[in-house]
Amino acid sequence: MFDLNEYYRAENKLEFDSWQTTVDRIREIHDETERFHDNVDFGILFQRISRIILDMSTVEKNLNEAYFLNNDLKTLVAQNQKLFYEIVSPAYEKSYANPAFCVHIFGEPLGQLMSFFYFIYRQYSRFACFHYIFKMAGYNRLFISVYENVREGNLDYEYLKRLITDEVRENTVKTAAVAFKKRFDLNYRYFLDIVEHADLSDPRYLFRCGCYVSEHTLRLVRFLSTYDSVKLEKLARVIVTAYENSFPRTGKELQSGSLVKISYQLGQEMIIRYVVRELRSKGLEPLIDRVAAALPNRQYYYDHQNDHTLYLDHRYAEVRLRSLKNAYEQSAHYLQQYSGDISFVTGDFGSTPFVPLIKDQALKLNARQREMHKVYVKTSRSLYLSHVPRKQISFTAISFPSPEIGENFERIFNDVFEVNTQDEEKFALVQKTIIDALDLGRAIHIKGNNGNQTDLTIALPPLLSPEKETNFVNCLADVNIPVGEVFTTPQLKGTNGILHLEETYVLGYKFIDLTLTFEDGYLVDFRTTTFNKESDNLNYIDEHLLFHHDHLPIGEFAIGTNTLAYVMARKHKILQFLPMLISEKMGPHFALGDSCFSHQEDQRVFNPVDNKEVIAKENEKSALRKSYPSEAYTNFHLDINLPYESIGHIQVMTKAGPNIDIIRNGKFALPGTEFLNDPFLDAGAE
Template sequence: MAINREFYGEKNLKAIEGLENQLIKLRVVVQTSEEFLTQEKNSEGFQYGINEYFSTVGQFLIKLIEKQETLNDDHFTKLSFEELKRENLELYSDINSENYEKSFANPRYAVNKLGKDAGQPLSYIYINIIECVPYIFRGRVIDLASLAGLFIEIYEAVACRKDDIEKNIRIMVCEFISSEEEIFKGDYLYWKEALNHEFTQYTDLFKNDDLNDLRYLFKYGKYISEDEMKIAEFLNKYPKEKINKLAKSIVDAYLRGFIVENKDRGDRDSVPVLYSIGQEVILRAMIEELNKVGLSFTIQRVLSSDINKQYSYDHKFDRGLFFTKEYGELFIQKYKEGFELNKKYFDRATGPIIIEAFGEKPFNPEKKEQSIKISSEQEGYINIMESKTNQIIDEFYPDENTSFCIIAFPTPEIGERFEEIFEDTLEMNMMENEKYEIIQQHIIDVLDKGDYIHIKGKDGNETDIKVKLPKLNDSDKETNFFNCVADVNIPLGEVFTTPQLKGTEGVLHLRETFLDLKYENLKLQFKDGYVDSYGCTNFDDEEKNKQYVKENLLELHDKLPLGEFAIGTNTVAYMMAKKYDIIDVLPVLIIEKMGPHFAIGDTCYSRAEDLKVYNLINKKEIVAKDNEHSIKRKENVDEAYTNVHTDITLPYEEIDFISVVTFDGEKIDIIRDGKFVVEGTEELNEVFEA
């Protein structure tokens, strides 16, 4: 594995040169702290806690600095698989579920030991140090060196016994995080790695490595669970002809996305790829298919199993520590500077192919008072910043010239029947477009007669909502609904529209749903098309439930518009979920095809509303692309987008009816008692009866 430390520039090389001096200082910090801990054994208070922090985190910093020196070309060949596995587990041991309760990465432990003023920022710094692990595996040391420098600076301030040291620590950390250099380098280096063909850390792996030698898994520096090992082993033995067929179908769907969305990629020729570790056999075959059609690739992002979901949840709102109006303004400025420097890479990128993994057990988080919170004032600043940064993305990476394709496969964590589930998922992902396009058109033909759609639940599901449709000016040439099969997202199976907000009223209720997190009795009340009130029953306290929905589903917005209404038609996927009892671990990508779904936030056409799009089967133009919220872009783009799009699916079995109500008041059923009743859709019900 050739590590290209020069890729990150002169500052990275200087940081490497300075590590030796930092190492000397860190050893003194650890030694002095341990001497204090020995002398004051089992003491209480800030002084004991801060020395425990310096000892623990200092040792980890030393380990990382020493580790980066060993990561040369033969590191992964001279060590055995078991040795590399042990090394990987040790690097992430402090945040695994066994050790996390007594880790300074846990805000509860840090605050209890150090107080809120020092505990929160020092916990934040520690998790940033832990996140340097994959960086050093690709030669990026600049982050580690700057954090080590801050750590030493904090130690020296404590050693001087300055007054009000706890608050001074908080100020030091916030000033560090808010510096121009720290703000700039994060996203600049992310995109430089993601889109630049000179970043060969991962692309070399696909060209050169023997994927049967699973030691390659540890080259990423990411946490590697048994799941990654098992899926890699499984795919190595999987029939090559099936892998090749799958790879071709992904590339065909990706290219089809440009056609169905009427997009011109021009001379763009580079596909950024996102995937989960263990899927490299699929990626290698897919890359060969891309090359056949004249496309190259870069690796935008590599995902691995979450070692501890509570750890991730505890730090979800850490930017509340330092986020100010001034920080947001500086972030926007530096974000654009980074994009300008990476412009030549954006000019080649065609949009991503994403291969997800699913199967992780559902997670119901614990809310901790010691975790950092976002204030209502900060919410406003964050929303402004996100709006501005998305405008920058659209400027440099325009939607009208790029597309995407997303597909997902199970991992062994899904259970004992993993191989059967994988096989069924493969077949589901390769269902016949042409057949379902015709079936779905029958549904669209009825929907296009409507003034609004009425959706009502049954058997304890309290959903009762009316979704207002735009009026078509010329039904021979126009349609409200996109006929979506397998192109930008796989598997096939939905028809979707942008509802009008005024006239969209009612309640959406799900007794239990999984949207990354678990929601019990989720209720969203819509008024004039916006989520007007909301709640769930995850906690005993009503306010906690409201805050949980706001933080995690509404993503800190007080209200969100209904950006999409769709009817999923993939009854095969639905029955597969029922057959294996896996609905709680399926990704939204699949779940949204398994019944009607409501997307809160932006429309499906966000930032590409003016691009003319046609259904291929009848050449009708889709005209329902804007609603009363998105159309604000004509006057003030900052008010037009929420930067949220979350799909919430209602299961077939909980549907009393989905009916179209025409302008004359006629009611036409689409689904009745959980089954499709439009003429021409009979085949969709066959799997229910099998």
Template sequence: MDLDEEKIYQERYDLCMERIAQIASEETVAAPFVDYFQKMASFIMQMKELFEKIRSREPEGYSCEQWEELNHSLYEDILPENYADSYGNPDYAVRKLGEIHGRILSFLYTELRGMIAFAFEGRMWDMVIICEVFIEIYNCFEEEELPAYKKIQQVIYWFISDYSDLTVTRRIQESIDPELDFAVQLIMNEDLSDLRYLYKFGEYITDNERKTAAYLNSLDQETIDLMASTYTEGYRIGFEKAKIDLSAKETVNIRYNLGFERMIRAAIQNFEKMGLRPVIYRAAVNSINKRQHLRIGYYGAIPNKQFDYDHRADQAIYLDKPFVERKLGVLRTAYEKFKDLANRHAGPACVEIFGEQPFIPENKAAAYHMSEKQEKLTVFYSNESSQITNRYIKGDERSFTIIAFPIPEIGEQFEEIFREIIKVNTLDYLLYERIQQTIIEALDQGSYVHILGKGENHTDLNVQLHELQDPAIQTNFENCVADVNIPVGEVFTSPQLAGTSGVLQVKEVYLGELQFVDLSITFEDGMITDYTCGNFENEEDNKRYILENVLYHRETLPMGEFAIGTNTTAYAVARKYKIADKLPILIAEKMGPHFAVGDTCYSWSEDITVHNPDGREVIAKDNEVSILRKEDIGKAYMGCHTDITIPYDELQLIEVVKPDGTKTEIIRDGKFVLKGTEELNQALDE
């Protein structure tokens, strides 16, 4: 922003704040709305004060107690204990403000909360534009007659649409531009032994973040370096295995949860030795850049998962075909503007956390829901935007890595569990490579694999394998050791869809931060034909829950992956500490067979030659959907890949069925029975 622009925004900022200060105490709107607008105006005044304090560096002298008090004041209104009477709660907003206005004003409340991040990052223009729309909507309620819903909706619509060239463009830039380094500066320059640094990010901070940071501070440098190098080496090896030239790249996107800064600092130093500068951006705070309730980027604690879930479909206010076309146009323009940065971007390196209490959301009628037409537009946008992104950050020229660690919420044995997970993340990959090769050799003799659950698990599924033209040099399964997906422990393939049929069921699974109970999915020729779960009493609610959070509003999805997890050590840790229900899919998928719905494991990079350590080429990278990329790329990719694992103790049988009908068992009654895999049972028997 140049000096003239800064001067203009300062003038607009001053005018906004002067007017909003008046709104905080005046009563010129109808009675039900006075309280809402006064509270929102007071919040904005709080943000003005915060913005100016941060700019003057006043909080640098705050004690830890002062920082904690400030942090709590920013988020207290949406915390679970206060949420029943918060305008962020659509139920409360509708009850207080009526069906016509309550829901859309709850949306405005949510957008205003983005000012917390803007204040900490010094983003005056973001604050100005949301304040201006707040004043415009307030003016509508000052008229003699209450405004119709359409009038408020149009104000929101044009605000979101008109400023998308700023908000969407900024989001693209911050995902690839290392000069936007707010978080990097904190990580690299703050005294990490002084936990006050956590509050300077502007995220919600709880005991999880404080205790995680304190625990990492207690570890010796060798352990920190081991954690960081496992993570960064996995990333480097991913490029090496795919034969992608990492030296041609200049940036890496680091995604993590606050509290792990000591490890992230060491990782940044490792990446710099590879020639990569870090790009670390905050999870989106405005609806145009969000993806449902999911947080992509760095963040602290989630103040209230129900609040995020209640506003997962807020785009329903403005989502129509012209808006989607405009947003796609902005996306194209933004990537073209930053095409050099995009071309030199290497992809994400993610540190996930686990240990939180499983969350089962409440479905609220007062919350926004997508219409059928909007659901189709969401799918259309997802398909088109992924193609645009791939033109500038090419799938066959990038990679990724993911690693996970527990947080203190997991229980009193947190530190012990943390040490165990470090061991799990650094297991001897050569041992697993050898055993997994034995499994692959058995699998490659089959035409399909039969998976059968036991007890209350009613899985009965056949997975069809691709035909190998020359088994001496070809294989269907990749031998996955600890590189992009840490920890070690799986063999996986993209199955052939025709012939892949049956029922997949799991008693309990955690997908995308949401808990699913008695999840059941039916496949016919590799495509989902039916689904249900036991989360809600109403079957319609169960189906919608899966439609929104697994199928992402699509009528169906293909089975994009079938894998057999071999990390029995991780399974034993989960059983020992009773944390199986809290493990992320990253670890859980290594603890039994898993099945991904959506894109294949090789989406956007199917033409890269992949070899196993034994030299054989993995040929099963496409299926009947992904191969459509050669005719109509819009039909080939769905932009989602959700893994669902059956734990060993719910598993009766995995067997390979050969073309002549003979069978080879790999797992029976939760134990590995294939000759050469017996060592995997040691952890299960301990």
């Protein structure tokens, strides 16, 4: 059985002497920049990289648990800010990590390569924090090799590119495999020990995680350290109960002793502590392999998102897939016990929506590589599912705001708490009423108003036994918190029209005047006016909405019923900050790509209340799994939400008789759904 801690010890021992030797040589290099009289720019570049390496080698030697207790918070904050200062605007404008600046200095394509080279060494703060000596040793050798080539006058782009990318390629393959093993290794307890045993009222524990620590993160820790423990216990019960319920509601079984992976945002450790305790009380075993953190500069990461274009080829993809396959096999014991994930999808909940600066100097995948990347994603997904079948696992996702959302953070957090902990029983009954009406339809018509141009018909498969079958899932608080939606897998043929959003936010990226056109269930045209140049708009959609997929089907149609969430967001003026997890419950939403039942279409699912079986679990594309399995899935699912205020009507187009309004002018119009409008009335009374 693979032991991650033993792996790290062995790798460090193997590379320790090399690491010390290379550090000594780099210390000499740092003082040799006068040799670059004829190329001062390279001298400055190497001096800056060598300074990073030397500083981080010192940090690595000094870091241990006592270090964070022996230094006061002010000192740790200052050290953390120094580590990330260079990539925080405006310093980033003249950083070698900025491809625009690097190209200005070195020209193309060498400037892009050198920016990537510099980007590699920006990772050293994390390497030092986790004592990854073996990683630093390899990249130290690379630095020395590049330095000596340039010193001798070898500036051949192809040679330097091969030199740099050979090391990165090998390291990336190894890192991906180890990262997978880390996800499921019970012996890896670094973050779990922090959650369970650190003094979470003392923010100094944050700096043990090797991440950027923002003032907002510090504020979150202070807030949660004094938060009502009774409410935290309630929240933990809601989350773990939702996770438990997600199994029987999707026709699965949760075994005692199962492993549950937890992912969360730095600063939320106090909430996670209560969740861990609740999981253990239920006989479940928590895993935490990493923690997400606030990004110091989203433009920096955007600029480098396609750096792998330097080494992405068929050989790299094949080697990485083989390495992952070995990792799965070595983790087989843990994978058999793995039951799923509890995710705190905080991310951008509170941050200003991001509209990146499009830089010509940033690296981009070519058409061949985009296609290669799609094939790799599809193949790796299939490989994963062969070892972790979806019929075995489930998940629960929930979201809370970051203090970055503004001065009213505490009030907003408490209101989101109320939204996330609503009683699901009333929703189960009213959503059954909605589903009963929807099941009378051959299609659903969505029409926009208030300037919204949406005019879209969603086709539904026929119900052969409506007394015991349904097309829609009565979705409560299980896989997704908060409660509140009904959803289906549309029939592709007959699904036609336009989905229009004046302004929307997808995965934190802002889109203006987004228009998507569907013919027989497939996306055939897309437009946005986010940027002035049409080519930038099309590339933006391709990268952050379609993710290089062609001919995408519509995989889901849903109606959100959580009007309390909508009113809360309007009250605090935070609609633009909401994560999809909450915004999808506030009106209809549509998913590009696969259905919610991807790779588990044969799993029988029954709704609460009436116990009707959900039959709309696949469409014409996913049905190909029986004849052409390689063509059945996109391995992609992206939700797009249309808010209540943009809805003229959502109408059931019945097989016989008059059409039925579910929503009319942004309010629920179906008899039996009146209580869903109460939050609107209460907001009006205020």
